[in-house]
Amino acid sequence: MSYPPTQAQVRGGAGSRSPDVDLLLRAGPFHTALRAAIEQSGLTLEALQHRLAQRGIRVSRASLSYWQQGRSRPERADSLRAVRAIEHILGLPAHTLAALLGPPRPRGRWTRGGSVARRYDGLLEPAPALAQTIEPVLGPSDRKMRVFCQEDRVRVGPDRAIYSVRTRVVVRALDDDPDRFLAVYCAEPGSQARDIVPTAEENCRLGRVRRHPQAAVIAMELLFDRRLRAGETHLFDYEFAISSPIPSADYRRGFRYPGDTYVLGVRFAEEAVPVRCFALTQNGVRQDGVEAECDEVDGELPLTPGRWVHRVARDVNPGVLGVRWEWE
Structure with missing residues (x-):
């Protein structure tokens, strides 16, 4: 299946990016690079969400906004799939954004057994x-x-x-x-x-x-x-x-x-x-x-x-x- 080109791809992809954006895409952090790449493309978050939906990827505008603000980052399998699609939509080389995420943070289950002391500071505010x-x-x-x-x-x-x-x-x-x-x-x-x-x-x-x-x-x-x-x-x-x-x-x-x-x-x-x-x-x-x-x-x-x-x-x-x- 083919998809309509993005504005970034129409303008020539990587060659049309500014040096500042290229630097961010190499050095990160992820949220800043993502925001700069989206702004350079000329796409709104709503338009980006729509293009992802055309590929069968459902991501809320709130999630996209949080990703580019650094308030959250994509870690689940569906979210990482969305990042790979965003790279293509924005005309970026494969793994450009994904590489800035680094290794996934540990999740997993904490031990259930034993009488472990429980701390409550840092769980909710204040x-x-x-x-x-x-x-x-x-x-x-x-x-x-x-x-x-x-x-x-x-x-x-x-x-x-x-x-x-x-x-x-x-x-x-x-x-x-x-x-x-x-x-x-x-x-x-x-x-x-x-x-x-x-x-x-x-x-x-x-x-x-x-x-x-x-x-x-x-x-x-x-x-x-x-x-x-x-x-x-x-x-x-x-x-x-x-x-x-x-x-x-x-x-x-x-x-x-x-x-x-x-x-x-x-x-x-x-x-x-x-x-x-x-x-x-x-x-x-x-x-x-x-x-x-x-x-x-x-x-x-x-x-x-x-x-x-x-x-x-x-x-x-x-x-x-x-x-x-x-x-x-």
């Missing part, structure tokens, strides 16, 4: 407040369980703010004797922790609650009625309600250790329906001064007539999963 809130109430149970499956149901009100998050969790005991779970919520910057109301809904009861004095971060213990044995599972529900919320553009769930299944559903009020929704992934956790990997937009998500958007993830890696939406 990082220092998160660690300061959580670590004083950590107990031995925290090291003895992993999330087997988890479902978040987020409700966005008519003022575009998140009013509640209802969560159902099944945990599996790695060792004997865990008897509680620590649930955490970080509201939008500018919110107050005192406005976050925690509730133990089903099959658990409320234990200690700790709010950060300055940041909108809260942690609550959910107590089980018995101690679990290694290999046992426990099902329970809890909720965070926000009494004076601030408008949001996304919802994020942080995972410090691997999980099996995660389901996230967001329901929007009739008066506040976004124009687009995207799956959002951040792989890795910031530790010892090393930055976590940037957000990667995984693709556009459909919004149902009932104003629901959802995503499902299997074999969850440490990092952050979420949904981002755009109002305009």
Whole structure:
């Protein structure tokens, strides 16, 4: 199958590139080189997305934008296929952009066994407040369980703010004797922790609650009625309600250790329906001064007539999963 030539190819490909663009294509970094090559071609992101679609490659404009801003980078097989296609569309020699990506960053599963100390700083923002809130109430149970499956149901009100998050969790005991779970919520910057109301809904009861004095971060213990044995599972529900919320553009769930299944559903009020929704992934956790990997937009998500958007993830890696939406 043949495709119409791009503006870059019509103008003569590599010979028409400026010395500055050629230097970026040789030395990188990837996002700067990609942005320069796209600008030189004269294509808009929408036009580039369309040309990729002609080749059967679906990439959201948000992903293309994030790639050229350095907020994320292509790593999945489909994304790398898109990079190879972009090289052809922009009239670049094969592997010009792909070579700037370097080797893939490690993903893989972290160990599931053993009682490993768990750190929470660097998982979600605000990082220092998160660690300061959580670590004083950590107990031995925290090291003895992993999330087997988890479902978040987020409700966005008519003022575009998140009013509640209802969560159902099944945990599996790695060792004997865990008897509680620590649930955490970080509201939008500018919110107050005192406005976050925690509730133990089903099959658990409320234990200690700790709010950060300055940041909108809260942690609550959910107590089980018995101690679990290694290999046992426990099902329970809890909720965070926000009494004076601030408008949001996304919802994020942080995972410090691997999980099996995660389901996230967001329901929007009739008066506040976004124009687009995207799956959002951040792989890795910031530790010892090393930055976590940037957000990667995984693709556009459909919004149902009932104003629901959802995503499902299997074999969850440490990092952050979420949904981002755009109002305009």
